[in-house]
Amino acid sequence: MRFHSRKWVKPGDLNANETLFGGRVLAWIDEEAALYSIIQLENKKVVTKYMSEINFMSTAVKGDIIEIGIEVVKFGKTSLTLNCEVRNKMTRETIVTVDNIIMVNLGPDGKPAPHGKTKVEYVRDRLASED
Incomplete structure (x- = not known):
């Protein structure tokens, strides 16, 4: 798995227990999956269709740096299926895993294409092949 981005856990990312809020992590995962899919499919019109079971395994606290990894599970006709792991950059401890995230490629009409x-x-x- 390749880890594409890092996030610094700040006070606004915490829940009432002073640990990383799960909803914040899910928003980061969704954004990372969208960015990855946009780049892979070379289309800015991509939407999240499905996220499988989300497994929270540990947490992070203020000041921790986490990293988000994405890898392709399969290419469909109009979709891309990914899996994701979020881990603590310093300890390498896994924070969250998502086995399947399905992203759908949209055409100009907003329908799957x-x-x-x-x-x-x-x-x-891609850049090398253009030379």
Whole structure:
């Protein structure tokens, strides 16, 4: 799994127990899944269709740095299925896992549209092929 982004846990990210609020983590996961999908599918119109069971395994506290990892499970005709792990950057302890996040590619009309992708592509490879 590749870890694409990091977040610094700040006071506004905490719950009443002074630990990382689960809803904040889910918002970060959803945003990361959307960004990853937009880049992979080369389309800004991508939406979250489904998130499987969310497994909270540990927590973080103010000042911790967490990282969000995403990997592709499969490419569908109009969708991309991902899984995600959020972990503490310093301790490597897993905070949350999500086995399946389904992102749907939309066409100009806002309806699901085929994306034509079948494998993970990296921007550096796309740029190299343009030379």
